[in-house]
Structure formats: structure tokens, C-alpha cells
Amino acid sequence: xxxxxxxxxxxxxxxxxxxxxxxxxxxxxxxxxxxxxxxxxxxxxxxxxxxxxxxxxxxxxxxxxxxxxxxxxxxxxxxxxxxxxxxxxxxxxxxxxxxxxxxxxxxxxxxxxxxxxxxxxxxxxxxxxxxxxxxxxxxxxxxxxxxxxxxxxxxxxxxxxxxxxxxxxxxxxxxxxxxxxxxxxxxxxxxxxxxxxxxxxxxxxxxxxxxxxxxxxxxxxxxxxxxxxxxxxxxxxxxxxxxxxxxxxxxxxxxxxxxxxxxxxxxxxxxxxxxxxxxxxxxxxxxx
Amino acid sequence: xxxxxxxxxxxxxxxxxxxxxxxxxxxxxxxxxxxxxxxxxxxxxxxxxxxxxxxxxxxxxxxxxxxxxxxxxxxxxxxxxxxxxxxxxxxxxxxxxxxxxxxxxxxxxxxxxxxxxxxxxxxxxxxxxxxxxxxxxxxxxxxxxxxxxxxxxxxxxxxxxxxxxxxxxxxxxxxxxxxxxxxxxxxxxxxxxxxxxxxxxxxxxxxxxxxxxxxxxxxxxxxxxxxxxxxxxxxxxxxxxxxxxxxxxxxxxxxxxxxxxxxx
Ligand SMILES: Nc1ncnc2c1ncn2[C@@H]1O[C@H](COP(=O)(O)OP(=O)(O)O)[C@@H](O)[C@H]1O
Ligand SMILES: [Mg+2]
Numbered sequence: 334x335x336x337x338x339x340x341x342x343x344x345x346x347x348x349x350x351x352x353x354x355x356x357x358x359x360x361x362x363x364x365x366x367x368x369x370x371x372x373x374x375x376x377x378x379x380x381x382x383x384x385x386x387x388x389x390x391x392x393x394x395x396x397x398x399x400x401x402x403x404x405x406x407x408x409x410x411x412x413x414x415x416x417x418x419x420x421x422x423x424x425x426x427x428x429x430x431x432x433x434x435x436x437x438x439x440x441x442x443x444x445x446x447x448x449x450x451x452x453x454x455x456x457x458x459x460x461x462x463x464x465x466x467x468x469x470x471x472x473x474x475x476x477x478x479x480x481x482x483x484x485x486x487x488x489x490x491x492x493x494x495x496x497x498x499x500x501x502x503x504x505x506x507x508x509x510x511x512x513x514x515x516x517x518x519x520x521x522x523x524x525x526x527x528x529x530x531x532x533x534x535x536x537x538x539x540x541x542x543x544x545x546x547x548x549x550x551x552x553x554x555x556x557x558x559x560x561x562x563x564x565x566x567x568x569x570x571x572x573x574x575x576x577x578x579x580x581x582x583x584x585x586x587x588x589x590x591x592x593x594x595x596x597x598x599x600x601x602x603x604x605x606x607x608x609x610x611x612x613x614x615x616x617x618x619x620x621x
Numbered sequence: 622x623x624x625x626x627x628x629x630x631x632x633x634x635x636x637x638x639x640x641x642x643x644x645x646x647x648x649x650x651x652x653x654x655x656x657x658x659x660x661x662x663x664x665x666x667x668x669x670x671x672x673x674x675x676x677x678x679x680x681x682x683x684x685x686x687x688x689x690x691x692x693x694x695x696x697x698x699x700x701x702x703x704x705x706x707x708x709x710x711x712x713x714x715x716x717x718x719x720x721x722x723x724x725x726x727x728x729x730x731x732x733x734x735x736x737x738x739x740x741x742x743x744x745x746x747x748x749x750x751x752x753x754x755x756x757x758x759x760x761x762x763x764x765x766x767x768x769x770x771x772x773x774x775x776x777x778x779x780x781x782x783x784x785x786x787x788x789x790x791x792x793x794x795x796x797x798x799x800x801x802x803x804x805x806x807x808x809x810x811x812x813x814x815x816x817x818x819x820x821x822x823x824x825x826x827x828x829x830x831x832x833x834x835x836x837x838x839x840x841x842x843x844x845x846x847x848x849x850x851x852x853x854x855x856x857x858x859x860x861x862x863x864x865x866x867x868x869x870x871x872x873x874x875x876x877x878x879x880x881x882x883x884x885x
Contacts, residue, residue: 520711523679523704524725525776534724538715618715619756 369400376400398587407591410575415588417578420570426595428571432562433555433603436494440551444502445544451503452510453536465503473497473554474561481565490562490571497558498551502544509543510536542620545611549604556600572596628692628779628812629655629678635686635837636673647673649837651687657779660806660813662823664870665833665841666877671816674838675782678814679705692779703780704773708788710765712757718768719744719753725776743771746805763794770805783815787822799825803850820870824863825852832869835877842869 376399381388388394398406410422418425450457473496481489513536521535563573576592579585634651637644647670655661663671676682677689680696680703689695691702704725712721722740731739744753747767757765766786773781786802787795799822806813817823823830830844844866848858 514711516707516709516711517713519676519679519681520705520707520713520772521724522681523782524772525728526724527728530728534727535713538713541715619717619758620714 372397372400395584395586398590402587403590403594406585406587407594410588410591410595415575415578417582418570418574420575422572422575422595425570425572425575425592426599428567428569429559429563429573429599431569432490432567432571433494433552433559435491436555437498437548437552439491440495440498440502441548444499444547445506448503448506448547449510449532449536449540452507452540453532458507465500469500469504473558477561477564486566487568490559490567490573493558493562494555497554498548501551501554502547505543505547505550506540509540512543513539538618541618542611542615545607545614549607549611552607553600553604556596556603560596572599626657627654628657628659629653629689629814631674631678631687631689633687634674634677634684634689636670636677636682637685646837648684648839650839651833652840653831655780655812655814657812658810660815660826660828662827662830663814663816663833664818664820664823664830664866665838666835666870666874667818669833669836669873669877670838671833672784675705675784675814675816678780679703679782681705702778703782704776704778706766706769706773706781706783706786708785710757710762710769712765712768712772714757717754717756718749718760721757721768722771722775724772729776739775740771743774746774746808747771748801761794762790763798766790766798767801770802774805774809774811779812781811781813783813785816785818788817795822800851802826820863820866821854824859824866825854830866832866832873835873835880841873844869 376394376397377383378385379388379394379397380399381394412421414421415425447461451461452458473493476496477493480492483489484492517535517539518531521531526534559571560573560576563571564577567574572592572595576589576596579589579592631651631653634648635646636648637646639645651670651674653661663674665671673682677684678691678696694702696703713724716724719740722743723736726736726739740753744750747770749764749767749771752760752764757768760768769786770781787798790798802813803826805811815823815826817826824846827846830846832841832844833839834841844862846862848856848862852859
């Protein structure tokens with residue numbers, strides 16, 4: 334009788350593992366540093382600053398502000414109201430998060446039952462598949478005009494985010510429900526499980542890690558849609574609206590980039606959290 | 622062993638699978654009675670329908686011909702008269718050892734306290750003490766199958782169906798598990814229908830060994846193993862029975878191969 338646990342890697346394995354993660358951290362930081370250096374250099378070239386002798390003629394210099402200017406605008410957006418909506422960045426973030434949250438909850442509530450149904454019933458799949466195949470490749474952004482016109486500025490942006498999050502969850506849940514090992518269902522049946530028990534006690538738990546993957550991917554796609562969703566106006570502000578205003582109303586490109594940075598960070602944080610939860614849950618459930 | 626009541630009765634059982642419009646005769650005219658408390662091993666070339674028989678008894682498939690009753694009932698009325706143990710273990714990965722064992726009890730709606738008591742007894746019976754809260758992926762193959770056996774026993778079935786349960790274990794663990802199974806069998810008085818393709822395993826375990834023909838499967842010969850337990854694999858008698866079974870089986874393997882080579 335022998336039990337296998339993760340700590341069988343031993344001290345050596347853990348030390349090299351640690352070195353590995355330090356190296357990853359170092360390379361990640363180095364890559365960011367090189368990017369910022371190249372960016373600075375390009376800005377300097379456009380501005381005709383040191384080490385370049387004269388101004389480039391190719392583009393107006395303000396299109397590519399210095400990283401330091403963007404960082405300043407980033408901080409400034411949190412400490413001063415923006416001139417168009419008179420909102421702090423925190424309010425914009427709150428508005429965008431709220432929109433993402435509504436879109437996510439709606440997408441989850443619709444996609445999970447549909448995915449389970451299509452994954453477990455050949456008829457449901459035959460009915461649903463053509464529609465999914467038709468609508469999935471249409472970018473959510475293509476729906477922006479009609480959603481904003483028809484659903485107006487409160488539900489329109491939410492609907493766009495919803496579409497972005499919906500398909501990743503649907504497809505992952507469907508795939509998960511389909512890949513339930515048939516022998517697990519046989520085992521459940523020999524233990525007296527009826528259809529309902531099989532669904533709640535076998536199919537559903539089996540699908541949870543897939544659901545989490547869908548949520549993680551979906552949130553990422555949702556952030557990609559948020560700017561377009563908020564561009565033409567949004568109730569109560571939004572980071573996307575902020576970006577649009579800065580570029581089109583104010584030609585304040587440093588602030589525009591600061592808004593983009595906020596979106597990137599929000600996406601990293603939220604998908605990171607979902608990924609962390611996914612891993613924790615899978616491990617806690619003894620799966621993957 | 623000395624009980625006379627027939628627990629599983631199969632008469633002229635047949636099963637035809639239809640797959641891509643082709644018909645595959647898995648079983649044809651399979652006859653077997655298994656008596657209460659008996660340990661019966663099914664032995665035969667792969668593809669001869671051993672798994673199909675267990676699945677029919679378990680109520681997972683329906684026979685296309687013939688009669689089958691489990692304690693007088695049609696197996697389709699699944700009930701909880703039989704438990705099944707799978708070669709692939711088929712444990713629920715998200716459930717701990719205890720929760721896996723309690724699966725059937727949960728479905729029956731057994732109250733929590735009673736369920737705990739019953740699963741604790743089973744944990745002791747199959748030798749899993751201390752591992753109640755481990756997940757299946759933390760266990761070795763032999764321990765996984767201990768969970769599989771305990772889970773099947775939880776519903777207190779009369780009949781235990783085992784489909785090559787030790788097929789994926791290494792030789793040492795396999796021998797240990799055979800001894801453990803005999804101990805559990807003696808402690809619980811179950812009737813066991815056990816599929817294997819190891820002659821050695823069949824002779825070590827069974828009261829009777831049912832040797833099947835190549836597909837479509839039926840009974841070729843039933844060999845009684847009249848050796849006292851615990852059996853000694855190196856004893857003269859053991860080797861004699863083993864030799865007899867092997868000779869029968871070899872002929873059937875040859876037939877199966879010849880059939881494969883010749884066009885139908
Ligand atoms: N669901 C199924 N559909 C079609 N053919 C099947 C199915 N299950 C088993 N068979 C066929 O029936 C025969 C007997 O299978 P099985 O009972 O698994 O044999 P064994 O367990 O003795 O190896 C095999 O030829 C197999 O291909
Ligand atoms: Mg088989």
C-alpha cells in the first residue's frame with residue numbers, strides 16, 4: 334500500500350522549480366524593460382530629442398508620447414476629474430466593471446444550461462450547432478451599431494460584452510459535458526442513479542473545470558469588446574468611453590494610452606483571478 | 622458456497638449489436654446458473670462477450686434474446702441487487718474516498734449519520750483506513766480498486782460483478798488484491814461473477830471456471846475447482862487444474878484466430 338502525493342518531487346525538484354520561476358520573472362521584467370526602452374527611443378525620434386539631432390517628419394510627435402508622460406496621465410486620471418465626463422478614473426473603472434459583471438452574469442446564466450443541453454443531447458446539438466456556427470464567427474463588434482441603436486446606452490454595451498463572453502462559456506461547457514467518461518455514467522447507473530442523479534452528480538461536477546476555463550477565456554474576450562461597447566457613449570462613464578473621448582474630443586493621447594493601460598491591467602487582473610480560481614477548484618476537486 | 626438458491630439465471634442468452642448497419646453477434650445461446658455465495662470466473666478469448674454478459678446482468682444492456690433473471694427479477698429493473706467493479710476503476714475524481722463509497726447511499730437517501738457509519742465500516746473492510754479524505758488521483762491502482770469494491774458493496778448487493786478488476790495492476794499488487802478479495806468475499810457472503818483473462822487468477826479465485834467460446838460467445842466448458850482455500854499456486858493440484866484450463870483455452874484461442882483469418 335503506497336500513496337502518491339505531490340511532494341514526492343523532493344527538495345532538489347523544488348529548488349530547481351524555484352530557480353525556474355525566478356528566471357521566468359526575470360525574463361518577463363526584461364521583456365517589459367526592452368519594450369519601454371524601444372518605445373522611448375521611438376518617441377525621442379519623433380520629438381527630435383536626444384540622441385536624435387532633428388525632428389522626424391513622418392508623424393506628429395504627440396501620437397507617441399513618452400512612457401513617462403503616459404504614466405503621469407495614468408496617475409493624473411485617478412487624482413483629477415476628466416474634462417469631458419467630470420469623472421475620476423475609479424468611476425470609469427467601476428462603470429466598466431459593472432457592465433462586465435452584468436454581461437458575465439447574463440452570459441453565464443444562458444450559456445451554461447445551453448452548453449449542458451447541447452453537450453448531452455444529440456438533438457439539442459443538431460438544433461443548436463448551425464446557429465452557433467453561423468453566429469460565433471461574427472465579431473461582437475459588428476453588433477455595436479444595432480445594439481446601441483436598438484438597446485440604447487444602458488443595455489447596448491452590456492449586450493455587446495455579453496456576446497463576447499457567451500460563446501467561450503457555451504463551447505467549453507458543451508465540450509466538457511460531451512467528454513464525461515461513459516464508464517463514470519455506467520458506474521453511477523449500477524449504483525442506482527437515475528437520469529437526474531447522473532446529471533447532478535456526474536455530468537455537472539465533471540463540467541465545472543471546463544466551465545471555469547470558459548469563464549476565464551470569456552472575460553478576456555469581454556474586455557476586448559468593452560471599448561467598442563462604450564465608444565459611442567455609455568451611461569455613467571466607462572474606461573472605453575474615456576479612451577474614445579481623449580482621442581476624438583481632446584487629442585490627449587497620453588491620457589488615451591493611460592486608459593488603454595487601465596483596460597490591459599483590468600483584463601490581466603480579472604482573467605488572472607479566474608485562472609487562479611480555475612486551478613484551485615480543479616485541484617480541490619481532485620481533477621486535472 | 623453450499624447455498625442452493627440460484628441467484629443469476631441465464632438461459633439461451635443472446636446479444637446482437639448493430640453498429641453502422643452491421644450486426645455483430647456478441648453472444649448466442651449462453652447458459653449459466655450462478656448459485657448463492659458462489660465465486661464464478663468467466664474466462665475466454667477477448668471479444669467473446671464477457672463484458673457484455675456482466676453488463677446485461679448489471680442492467681446496463683438488454684439481451685436481444687433468451688431469458689435472464691437476477692434473484693427472480695429482470696435486471697432491467699435495476700434495483701440494487703448487484704454492484705459492479707470496473708477495470709478502469711471508474712471512480713468519481715472529484716469525490717474523496719469516503720464520498721465515492723457513499724455515492725449509492727446518497728442516491729438511496731440514507732441519512733448522513735447512518736451513511737457515515739456504513740462507509741466507515743466499508744473503509745475498514747477493504748483496508749483503506751486513513752485514506753478516507755484522499756482523492757482518487759492520490760491513490761495507487763490497488764487502492765483505487767479497493768475503493769471500487771467498497772463503493773459497489775455499499776448498497777449491500779447480493780451479487781458483485783467484476784470486469785477484469787485487477788487487469789491494470791502489476792503482478793504483485795494483483796496477487797495481494799486477489800487474497801484481499803477472497804477475504805472480503807468470505808466476510809460478506811456475496812455471490813461473485815468475475816471476468817478475467819488470466820488463467821492463474823481464475824484458478825486461484827473461482828469455485829467454477831466458465832470457459833467461453835470465441836465470438837459469438839457461449840459456454841464451452843465449466844471446470845469445477847475443488848481445491849481448499851487458501852490455494853497454493855505452486856502445489857501439484859493447482860498446476861494440474863491450471864494445465865487443464867489452459868489446454869481448453871488454447872484451443873479456443875486457435876479457433877478465434879482461424880476465424881479472424883478466414884473471410885466471413
Ligand atoms: N456497444 C457495442 N456496440 C457494438 N459492438 C459491441 C458493443 N459492445 C461490445 N461489442 C462487440 O461485442 C463483442 C463482445 O464484446 P465484449 O463483451 O466487450 O467482449 P470481452 O469483454 O469478452 O472482451 C466484441 O466483438 C465487441 O466488439
Ligand atoms: Mg471485456
